[in-house]
Amino acid sequence: EAGVAQSPRYKIIEKRQSVAFWCNPISGHATLYWYQQILGQGPKLLIQFQNNGVVDDSQLPKDRFSAERLKGVDSTLKIQPAKLEDSAVYLCASTPDRYGTQYFGPGTRLTVL
Amino acid sequence: GENVEQHPSTLSVQEGDSAVIKCTYSDSASNYFPWYKQELGKRPQLIIDIRSNVGEKKDQRIAVTLNKTAKHFSLHITETQPEDSAVYFCAAAFMNRDDKIIFGKGTRLHILP
Numbered sequence: 373e374a375g376v377a378q379s380p381r382y383k384i385i386e387k388r389q390s391v392a393f394w395c396n397p398i399s400g401h402a403t404l405y406w407y408q409q410i411l412g413q414g415p416k417l418l419i420q421f422q423n424n425g426v427v428d429d430s431q432l433p434k435d436r437f438s439a440e441r442l443k444g445v446d447s448t449l450k451i452q453p454a455k456l457e458d459s460a461v462y463l464c465a466s467t468p469d470r471y472g473t474q475y476f477g478p479g480t481r482l483t484v485l
Numbered sequence: 486g487e488n489v490e491q492h493p494s495t496l497s498v499q500e501g502d503s504a505v506i507k508c509t510y511s512d513s514a515s516n517y518f519p520w521y522k523q524e525l526g527k528r529p530q531l532i533i534d535i536r537s538n539v540g541e542k543k544d545q546r547i548a549v550t551l552n553k554t555a556k557h558f559s560l561h562i563t564e565t566q567p568e569d570s571a572v573y574f575c576a577a578a579f580m581n582r583d584d585k586i587i588f589g590k591g592t593r594l595h596i597l598p
Binding site (some may be wrong): 412413414416417420463476477478479 | 521585586589590
């Protein structure tokens with residue numbers, strides 16, 4: 373079974389620039405999560421999708437972050453404009469339904485200079 | 486909302502000895518407690534989980550215990566091996582409600598030769 377795919381794996385940008393990350397969950401997985409993991413900390417949930425609807429985005433900084441999951445499959449997370457404190461690994465995870473084990477992608481390491 | 490505290494932040498044990506990592510949670514309604522292992526530069530991977538209807542679960546050298554009254558749960562690794570060196574994250578969630586998994590800050594485990 374193919375795992376969760378993410379791209380790019382690494383991204384370096386300057387502050388105030390924009391960046392987008394892409395996630396392709398495991399086939400058939402209805403629930404998709406985006407996490408932010410700052411170095412030395414645990415993953416922090418940014419947004420949770422159930423199919424193409426948002427279940428929870430309470431910790432998403434909506435003034436600069438946005439995410440969508442068109443057609444309930446792939447998802448993109450965008451940061452516009454980026455700040456220095458956005459430097460982190462952005463992890464995507466998916467589960468087959470709302471109650472299953474989360475499978476994580478390899479993450480995108482973002483460095484904001 | 487849920488808050489998960491994890492201790493210790495760093496743990497060094499001699500190869501062959503046992504390691505114990507402890508977590509507490511705040512939301513008494515939480516009913517799902519997964520543990521993830523994250524090796525350097527890699528994605529978190531589920532190693533074991535426990536639901537609130539059981540007090541203990543074991544899988545080879547790994548065991549998890551749950552005390553619902555005290556709202557704490559622990560990971561036990563016996564006969565530690567060099568490949569056990571990693572960061573371990575506990576997490577808690579109320580499945581069937583919002584399914585939002587809240588992670589602890591992690592424990593860096595070093596297995597000493």
